[in-house]
Every structure is written in C-alpha cells, then in structure tokens.
Amino acid sequence: MKTGFYPKLAWDGIRKNRRMYFPYILTGGVMVMMYYIMSFLTESPALQQMPGGSVLMTVLPLGCGIIAIFSLLFLFYTNSFLIKQRYREFGLYNILGMDKRNVGRLMIWETLFTWFLAMVMGLAAGIAFSKAAELILLNLLGLEVSFSLSIGTRALSQTVLIYAGIYVILLFNSVIKVVRSRPLELMQSSRVGEQKLKCNWLFAAAGVILLGAAYFLAVRIEEPTEAFFLFFVAVIMVILGTYLLFISGSVAFCKLLQSNKNYYYKPNHFVSVSSMAYRMKRNGAGLASICILLTMVLVMLSSTTTLYFGEESAVRNRYPQGIEIKIWYDDIKGISDENLDMLRKEIEACTGPDVDLRGIRTCSITGALVEDGILVDYTDADSASYSNMGYLYAISTDDYNYMMHTDAVLADDECLLYSDRMNTQWDSFTVQFGQTYKVKEQLTEFYADQDALVSIASAVYMVVNDLSSLAAPIADMTNPNGYPPAEYIWRCGFDEEPPEKEKEVRNQVYEVVKAHVEKADSTANYFHVHSREVQRAAFFEMYGSLFFLGIMLSIVFLLAAVLIIYYKQISEGYEDQSRFEIMQKVGMTKQDIRKSINSQMLTVFFMPLVMAGIHLAFAYPFISKILLLFAFDNTVLNVTVTLTCFAIFGLFYTIVYKITSGSYYAIVSGGKER
Numbered sequence: 001m002k003t004g005f006y007p008k009l010a011w012d013g014i015r016k017n018r019r020m021y022f023p024y025i026l027t028g029g030v031m032v033m034m035y036y037i038m039s040f041l042t043e044s045p046a047l048q049q050m051p052g053g054s055v056l057m058t059v060l061p062l063g064c065g066i067i068a069i070f071s072l073l074f075l076f077y078t079n080s081f082l083i084k085q086r087y088r089e090f091g092l093y094n095i096l097g098m099d100k101r102n103v104g105r106l107m108i109w110e111t112l113f114t115w116f117l118a119m120v121m122g123l124a125a126g127i128a129f130s131k132a133a134e135l136i137l138l139n140l141l142g143l144e145v146s147f148s149l150s151i152g153t154r155a156l157s158q159t160v161l162i163y164a165g166i167y168v169i170l171l172f173n174s175v176i177k178v179v180r181s182r183p184l185e186l187m188q189s190s191r192v193g194e195q196k197l198k199c200n201w202l203f204a205a206a207g208v209i210l211l212g213a214a215y216f217l218a219v220r221i222e223e224p225t226e227a228f229f230l231f232f233v234a235v236i237m238v239i240l241g242t243y244l245l246f247i248s249g250s251v252a253f254c255k256l257l258q259s260n261k262n263y264y265y266k267p268n269h270f271v272s273v274s275s276m277a278y279r280m281k282r283n284g285a286g287l288a289s290i291c292i293l294l295t296m297v298l299v300m301l302s303s304t305t306t307l308y309f310g311e312e313s314a315v316r317n318r319y320p321q322g323i324e325i326k327i328w329y330d331d332i333k334g335i336s337d338e339n340l341d342m343l344r345k346e347i348e349a350c351t352g353p354d355v356d357l358r359g360i361r362t363c364s365i366t367g368a369l370v371e372d373g374i375l376v377d378y379t380d381a382d383s384a385s386y387s388n389m390g391y392l393y394a395i396s397t398d399d400y401n402y403m404m405h406t407d408a409v410l411a412d413d414e415c416l417l418y419s420d421r422m423n424t425q426w427d428s429f430t431v432q433f434g435q436t437y438k439v440k441e442q443l444t445e446f447y448a449d450q451d452a453l454v455s456i457a458s459a460v461y462m463v464v465n466d467l468s469s470l471a472a473p474i475a476d477m478t479n480p481n482g483y484p485p486a487e488y489i490w491r492c493g494f495d496e497e498p499p500e501k502e503k504e505v506r507n508q509v510y511e512v513v514k515a516h517v518e519k520a521d522s523t524a525n526y527f528h529v530h531s532r533e534v535q536r537a538a539f540f541e542m543y544g545s546l547f548f549l550g551i552m553l554s555i556v557f558l559l560a561a562v563l564i565i566y567y568k569q570i571s572e573g574y575e576d577q578s579r580f581e582i583m584q585k586v587g588m589t590k591q592d593i594r595k596s597i598n599s600q601m602l603t604v605f606f607m608p609l610v611m612a613g614i615h616l617a618f619a620y621p622f623i624s625k626i627l628l629l630f631a632f633d634n635t636v637l638n639v640t641v642t643l644t645c646f647a648i649f650g651l652f653y654t655i656v657y658k659i660t661s662g663s664y665y666a667i668v669s670g671g672k673e674r
Contacts, residue, residue, distance in 0.1 A: 031075070301551070347512055395464075400416070
C-alpha cells in the first residue's frame with residue numbers, strides 16, 4: 001500500500017465522524033489541561049513558600065491523582081462508545097480486503113491523531129490558564145500575586161507520559177474488541193436492537209434496599225467520627241443502589257406508563273415510550289452515571305463552598321477568644337493555685353491587670369467510652385474498640401459555675417455530664433478502677449474544649465466536686481498505648497484590645513509560657529498559645545485550597561456528565577432516525593415529532609437531577625457532621641449554599657437539555673448524516 005495510506009484513511013475516519021470525535025477529543029484536551037494545571041500548581045514556588053503551604057501541597061497531588069484515575073475511566077467509557085459506533089465501518093474494511101492487522105494499524109493511527117490533538121489542545125490551554133489558576137488560588141487565599149509566566153517542565157513531562165499511557169490502554173481495548181469480532185457481526189451490529197427487557201424485581205428491590213440503608217445511616221448518624229468513617233460506605237451503597245434502581249426501576253416505570261392507556265395511546269407518548277422500553281438497560285446505566293456525577297459535583301461543591309464562605313464562623317468557633325493559652329501537665333500539682341499564680345502574674349505583665357486569667361482546670365482521661373463509663377485499660381474489653389475511643393474531660397464544680405455563670409451544687413458522689421456527639425443517656429458514670437458517680441443532670445450546653453471540636457474522637461464532659469479523687473486511682477497507671485491515661489490541662493483565653501496588638505501580645509505571652517514549661521521543676525509536657533488572627537491565615541489557606549480543588553474537580557465531573565448526555569442523545573438519534581422516517585411517511589408531522597421528543601426527554605431526562613437532589617438531601621446530615629470536624633457549625637449558611645448550588649445546577653442542566661434535545665431533533669427529523 002502507498003506510504004501515507006493509513007494516516008490518510010484514519011484522518012478521513014475522524015473527519016467523517018466528527019460529530020462524535022470532536023467532543024471526545026475536546027474532553028481529552030480538557031482532562032489534559034486540568035491535570036497539567038493541578039500538576040503545575042504543585043511545583044509553584046509561590047504556593048510552596050507561602051505560610052501553611054504544606055497543607056496545599058498535600059491537597060493538590062490528591063487532585064492530580066483523582067483527575068488521572070477519572071480520565072482513564074471516563075475516556076475508556078467514551079472510547080468504547082466510539083468504537084461501537086464504527087463497527088459497521090470496520091466490518092466493511094474487512095470485506096473489502098483489509099485483514100485485522102491492517103485494521104489494527106488504522107486504529108493505531110486514529111489513536112495517535114486523537115492523542116496528539118488532545119495533548120496539543122490541552123497543553124496549550126493548560127499553559128495559558130495555569131498562571132490564571134495560580135492567581136485565582138492565591139486570591140482565594142488572600143495572598144499577594146505576581147504576574148510572571150512560566151512553564152512547569154516537570155508538570156509538562158508528567159502530563160505527556162500519563163496521558164500517553166492512558167491512550168495506549170484505550171488502543172489495546174479497541175483493537176481487542178475489533179479483532180475478536182467477525183466481519184459479518186461488525187456489519188450487522190447497527191441492526192441488532194436490544195431485546196425488550198423484563199423487569200428484574202430482585203435487582204429493583206436490591207436497589208431500594210441499598211438506598212434505604214444508606215439513607216438510614218445518614219439520618220441515624222450522630223457522631224462526626226462515625227459520619228467520617230461511614231460516609232464512604234454510604235457512598236458505595238448509593239452508587240450501587242442508584243445503578244440497580246435506574247436499570248431495573250426504569251423498566252418498571254416504562255411498563256407503568258404503557259399500562260396507562262390514557263397516557264400511552266397518544267401520538268406524542270406512544271413512540272417515545274415504546275423506544276425507551278426497548279433500550280432501558282443502556283439508558284438506565286447512562287442515567288445512573290449522570291445522576292452519580294451530578295451528586296458528586298453537588299456534594300463536593302456545596303461542602304467546599306460552605307467551608308470557604310464560612311471561614312470566619314469556623315475561626316470563631318475554634319478560637320472564641322483572641323488569644324488562647326493551653327498547657328498540659330502530667331501531675332495534678334501542675335494545675336494547683338500555687339503553680340499557676342506565678343504564671344498568671346507574668347502573663348499580666350504582658351496583657352495588663354484587667355484581663356481575666358483565672359481560666360479552667362481540666363483532668364483529661366483517654367479511654368474507651370462505653371455504656372456505663374470510660375475504660376482506661378481497654379485491651380481485652382469486648383465492648384471497646386478503636387471506633388469508640390475518646391476522652392473524658394472533668395472539671396470542678398467551682399470552675400463550672402465560674403465558666404457557665406451558674407450555682408450548681410453537687411454531692412461528692414454526683415456529677416453533671418455533657419456530650420455534643422454521643423447519644424447515650426447515662427444514669428451513672430464509672431471511671432474504671434475509680435469511683436462511680438450518679439448523674440444528677442445531663443447538660444444540654446457546655447463550653448467545650450476547642451481541640452475536641454476538631455478531633456475525630458468523641459468527648460464527654462464531666463463536672464465533679466474534686467478532681468484529685470477522680471484521678472487518684474489511675475495516677476500511676478499506663479494505658480495499652482504506654483501513656484498515662486490522665487493528664488491535667490489549664491486553659492484560658494482573652495480578647496486583646498485593640499485587636500491590632502494581638503500578634504505582639506501573643507508573642508510576648510508565648511515566651512512567658514515557654515519559659516514556664518521549660519523550668520527544671522515544671523511538670524508541664526507541652527503547650528500552645530494561639531492567636532485568632534494568626535490562625536485565620538491557616539484556616540483561609542486550608543479552606544481556600546479545598547474550595548479551589550472542589551471547583552476544578554467539579555468542572556471535570558460536569559464535563560463528563562454533559563458528554564454522557566450528548567452521546568446518549570446522538571446515539572439514540574441515529575437509532576431512531578429510521579423509525580421517525582417511517583412515521584413521517586405515514587403522516588407524522590414535524591410538530592408531532594417535536595412533541596414526541598419532548599415527551600421522551602421530559603420523561604427520563606430530569607430523573608437523574610431529581611434523584612441527585614434526593615441523594616443530596618440525605619447526604620446533608622453526613623456533610624454537616626463532617627463539617628463539625630472542621631470547626632464549622634453554621635446551619636443557615638450550609639443550607640443556603642446547598643440549595644443555591646442545586647438551583648444553579650438545575651438551571652445548567654435545563655440548558656444542556658435544550659441543546660442536546662435540539663441535536664436529537666435535528667437527526668431524527670432531518671436525516672442528518674454523521
């Protein structure tokens with residue numbers, strides 16, 4: 001054969017099938033662009049050198065990995081669709097004398113062309129927009145920006161290698177599919193319709209059960225720790241349940257429509273419902289994929305947007321006072337008045353005498369929280385596991401009355417209890433090897449330890465008369481991890497006026513506390529002195545990077561959803577073209593065709609959006625509990641952002657419906673060629 005025959009034939013095949021190849025190449029280009037941008041940002045000196053850059057350098061590679069894996073899966077899906085649409089063409093080549101080796105060479109050239117075009121488009125756009133992405137991210141983090149343009153050489157080579165590997169995998173998959181098929185099968189593939197499906201009630205029931213179980217987990221969940229670990233289990237259940245329900249349930253839905261004679265026997269419904277009933281297996285899988293992608297986008301974008309715009313609320317939840325001091329001691333003598341009085345005087349020299357430095361003294365016990373108390377030695381306890389590991393924070397009655405402005409009175413064997421996560425109702429509470437306390441009252445509010453708010457472990461707060469009698473029986477013990485089960489904490493906080501002096505005062509207080517801890521006779525283990533203004537930058541950096549990652553991944557997933565919708569409409573348009581031609585010959589007008597198309601589209605097209613909305617509603621309890629681990633507790637903002645995201649995506653989905661239904665109508669009514 002002449003030199004250049006295969007490249008020319010391959011290019012002609014792509015050009016003649018441009019209606020399907022252009023979105024495929026465009027999608028590959030966007031995936032390349034997004035991966036390059038994320039990879040470029042991981043080597044950006046501006047991001048690496050900024051305060052708290054270590055968090056960002058952890059988040060961005062995660063985004064690179066997600067985009068690479070998703071690119072492989074989604075391009076594999078779309079490439080399989082393209083090859084299936086060209087089976088007849090490959091079969092014709094076989095009949096005209098090309099053997100399967102020749103067809104394989106043709107497919108190699110087609111893959112090279114699509115890879116090259118995707119790489120050129122993607123890298124050109126990635127290099128052009130990478131600096132813009134860096135500027136946007138720095139802007140989100142509230143940092144200074146520079147306008148020097150650069151190319152990430154490592155990002156460039158890494159992107160080329162990864163996507164070359166992906167397209168090689170796609171090529172092998174395509175060649176294997178064609179080589180294993182007979183020429184006659186390839187020629188007749190477009191005429192092989194799907195059999196009318198029987199409703200698989202077992203699969204439909206399994207889908208309902210899986211979704212019901214996932215929804216039950218979401219509604220029942222109380223603790224952020226459980227929500228964090230069970231969220232991924234629920235996600236798998238929702239994905240499986242959605243696919244089973246759409247594939248089997250959609251068949252049942254079509255049967256229900258056919259049984260309704262007043263609905264079914266109308267020109268605009270008869271054709272559309274009949275067509276759907278014969279291809280619901282593939283239709284259901286496509287709709288389920290769209291639903292899952294929409295749900296992923298909605299959950300990811302609503303949660304990261306909530307965190308970003310709720311940053312101030314989270315900072316104030318985590319640091320309710322401008323400056324916070326916290327010191328851990330390994331002996332109860334560390335929190336005695338004698339030990340703390342000198343420290344208070346030294347701190348007052350930095351802050352002035354008007355600051356209230358009494359603070360709160362706490363005995364913190366690590367163990368397994370069980371139905372009747374806390375287990376300090378939990379090695380052989382059947383009822384204890386790492387899933388219920390947590391902390392008991394005990395304070396004295398005097399400190400509680402000072403902190404909460406109350407006048408509670410307790411007997412020596414009584415206590416008050418509070419937990420913001422656990423749903424347990426205690427009548428009594430036992431510290432293993434120690435005393436059993438009668439619970440006089442289970443409190444509904446408490447000034448919780450701020451570190452506990454962002455811990456995945458649960459915490460119980462206890463008010464007793466005497467901390468020394470509570471901790472004495474376990475003072476000389478070690479827990480199964482080799483550490484003392486009890487430690488003693490002094491914490492206090494104050495607001496500095498004027499606020500602009502806060503950083504200066506914080507630095508002075510830090511040096512005083514550091515000297516106190518490092519004294520030779522000190523029993524202090526470690527300490528921190530936090531400033532709300534200093535920590536605000538760290539919160540902004542973390543929430544801003546998550547928001548940026550959410551936007552980038554949402555673009556990728558949305559593009560995938562749109563492409564699935566487009567290919568679904570195009571492939572069904574070519575399948576239905578001959579049917580509508582026959583219907584027009586027997587008197588069906590173009591207006592009737594339009595009505596029939598609208599009936600079909602509206603019947604199934606908005607099902608994924610509705611189902612995604614239901615998934616999002618039941619995911620909300622999970623999301624709100626997980627956000628507590630980020631010190632975020634603003635229900636109004638969370639609900640507002642979630643509803644706004646759903647409304648925006650509903651509008652976007654409607655626009656996509658209008659565009660793709662127009663393409664479908666153009667094919668079936670006008671007999672458009674590929």
